[in-house]
Amino acid sequence: MKSIAYRAKGFMLPVAIFLLVTLAALVGYAMRLSLLAQMGTIQDVQGANAYLAARAGVEWAAYQVLSPGSVSMQSCIxxxxxxxxxxxxxLLTCxxxxxxxKGNTQDIGMYSITxxxxxxxxxxxxxxxxxxxVTLxxxxxxxxGAPPGTVAEECN
Known part of the structure; x- marks a missing residue:
């Protein structure tokens, strides 16, 4: 009859392989989670930058149509x-x-800018x-009662 030590010989090799494979899978999963978290952070930052770019576009278009100092209604861009x-x-649309x-004394320009x-x-x-x-x-x-050629002024 063979001894117990002889029959248990090689038992640790499958256990070691199982542990290595399990640890490798856990490390791979952790790396994947880290990558997804980084991608989410990058998209959050890019989303904030996109918002600021869209806002800058609205501000530029608003300046074009409101044209401070002009005395006439401006057409859309x-x-x-x-x-x-x-x-x-x-992309800007207007x-x-x-x-x-009712008294036909005021021009009211309504601008819808996207x-x-x-x-x-x-x-x-x-x-x-x-x-x-935005709507401006x-x-x-x-x-x-003003004489012809009188310039329009901003409403109060």
């Missing part, structure tokens, strides 16, 4: 307009309506896109 801000493609008041900032290919995992929509108004008063 060419729509759609594409800008590049910090590698983000910013719509304008100019209703008159700015969409994006980076990355459509459908790609790393695509980031943010959109901001500008009012110009036309004095009905």
């Amino acid at each position: 060419a729509s759609p307009t594409t800008l590049t801000i910090n590698n983000f493609t910013v 719509n304008r309506t100019v209703p008159k008041d 700015s969409t900032a994006s980076i990355g290919a459509v459908g790609a995992q790393d695509r980031i896109e943010r959109q901001i929509a 108004s500008r009012c110009l008063y036309l004095d009905p």
